[in-house]
Amino acid sequence: MDGDDTRRLLRRIDDYVAGLFAPPDEALGAALRESEREGLPSINVSATEGKLLQMLVEISGTRRILEIGTLGGYSAIHFARALPDGGTVLSLELDEHHAEVARRNVEGAGLSGKVEVRVGDARRSLERLVEDGEGPFDLIFIDADKEGYPEYLDWSLRLSRPGTLILGDNAIREGSVIDPDDPTSHAVREFNEKLAEEPRLSAIVLPLIRDRIDGLAIARVTE
């Protein structure tokens, strides 16, 4: 099999799983179309990863979610739908335009009551959350600029309690995390190493496929 065949096969497998477990949905489809119309990049989680995120919320009994990197709200809609009554998502986003589109998409999905999008550099927003004693969160999803991952992990630990789940999207990046000289993935590589070494965490990186191979880091705060 050449590279194109492999990509096609990966796509077909992911489509197969999505067809069974994450079938097309009006609000999610509308959110993606609106995001595209507004010129946002197509770097949201996949439908299958969205379903996995929902299951992690449900399994962990999560009520308070912190998301770092909103984009058009596609993952936030997944999260909000998995929450019990009274559950909330606070999502941090640098780009005012992304945040506006996300708020509209969340509204369109009937979830405005559960999702707050806060604009600003996540580093600063996270510092404020710690200062204001807004933690702990039950689940934290890291999915903003990859350079920031090691720092976002440090802030996340400060906003956690024993049992909190810390998740990191794009933990494999088509295998580039394996290459110690790849400048685009060094921070994610460092993030994965921190997850492995941090004594307060029990963690794994789960490879995931779409057209390319990527992965989701899943860490549980143990103490």
Ligand code: SAH
């Ligand atoms: N979680 C989204 C995808 C997020 S894409 C989903 O799956 O639907 C990454 C987002 O992080 C982009 O919208 C980008 O603007 C935002 N971002 C980049 N740097 C950031 C920073 N320093 N602080 C907050 N958000 C940032």
Ligand code: DHB
């Ligand atoms: C890319 C994918 C992502 O999921 C993300 O959060 C950022 C970038 C990408 O494919 O470039």
Ligand code: MG
């Ligand atoms: Mg991502």
